[in-house]
Amino acid sequence: MAEFSAPFDGSSITTELQWSRMARRWGSDGAHTEDPSSTVLKVTGSGTTNVTVAPGGAFVNGFYYYLDTTKTLAVPTNSGGAARVDLVVLRADQAANSVTAVYKTGGTTVPPLTQVEDGVWEIPLAQCTVAAGSAVVTAANVVDKRYLTGRGVVPSVSGARPPSVKNTLLVEGTDLYVGDGASWQYIGGQSVKEGQYTPVWTAGGSNISWGSGSINFGRYQSRLKRVDLTIQLQPTGNPAASTDPIYVSLPPGLPAASAHRSLFTWAFTSGNGEGSAVGVAIVFPTISTSQIVALRYPVANGNTSTAIPNSYSLFTNTPFNIRSGDVLTIDGSYWLA
Structure with a gap:
């Protein structure tokens, strides 16, 4: 096993390969521009037997290249019977000690790039199509293929x-x-890719016990200022009746916005012959920004157009006796504080 490190006094970089391996970590292969509309090293065809490469700089396999004026490249005649697909490349050649812009002919398909770490390394600038029996490349026959490399973050x-x-x-x-x-x-901004927590259910300030082994989880994802949340409850027991509505906690450390209410959908399905219902779960910020404090369902005060609709909160025992076999799901999203 051999170890190498440099540059130090008495341990210098002595080969191009050593330099390439170090310098290629400073920047990716490509033309030095952050803007695809830039003309840096852009190839142009103008209906002649030449293409031109615009000025600009680049990195190629850790080596620096700079072209300070437009370079013209001759297009070889296509003597075949079908259109030929060529490339314009930047070629770093460690044997020649140079990086140059080169016109590289292909065939009916684009020619492969040569990329040998300690030899010739090519990156594309453009793809050119040449008609059979021709050496002319028009602007429409040139496709931009530049790799671009810019600043880091x-x-x-x-x-x-x-x-x-x-x-x-x-x-x-x-x-x-x-x-x-x-x-x-x-x-x-700061986000949570995915998280789970155990929701805390309360009524009148006291924790609700849903039974040993009950399924009780919250799954959430925070993106920017928005939190997506699903709460699933499947009791294994039958909690005591309460005269106070059910509250349930939001994910820890992710309080809801205090400027407005946040709304969720809840769905209940009874496994005990009591039917099902859907409603709206609400965060009232004047009461708490860390809890859902109302699971409301609609009720009718009459069946005439003048009857005023109303809604009631879900309790442990009203309108359902929530117990083993039942499923309660809360799903939605809310804005962070």
Whole structure:
């Protein structure tokens, strides 16, 4: 086993391969631009027997390339009987000690890139199609194939952001932005990929026991300021009757917004011959932002157009005697505080 490290006094980088292996970690292969509409190293055909490569810089297998003026490349005549598909590539050649823009002919399909770590390494700039018996490439026959490489993620201090850079990410605290060239657009923030918790059910300030071995779980996902939540309850026991409505806790550390109510749908199915019902579960922030404090269901005060509708809260024993065999599900989303 051999170990290598550099650069140190007495342990220098002595080969191009050593340099390539180190330098390629500094930046990915590609033209140096964050903007696909940029002309950096863009290939153009103009209906002649040449194509042109615009000025610009790039990384190729850890080696730096820069073209300071437009380069013209000749298009070989297609002597075959079918259209030929070619490439314009940047070719790093460690034997030649150079990176150059090269026109590479193919066949009826695009030619493969040569990518040998310690030899020739190519990356594409454009794909060109040449008609049979021709050496002419028009603008319509050129397809942009450039790899692009730009800056890494830009850290920022609140109130002191750098100018926006197109297609560049900026991190400010736990918030993520992308640049459009004019401003930084917010795209994300701190989130929870997926989580589960054990909901706490209460009535009148006392915990409700649903029985040993009952199924009682909450599953949630937090994205930006929005939380998706499903609560599933399947009792194995029969809790005591209560004169207070059922409350159930939201995921810990993710309180609901206090500026407005949050609504969920709940569904109950009895396994004891008491039917089923659906209703709305509500977070009343004036009561609590960490709990659902009402599971309401509609009731009728009459069957005329002047009758005022109403709703009642779900209790452990009203309108159903919730017990083993029943299923109660709450599902929806809410805004974070």
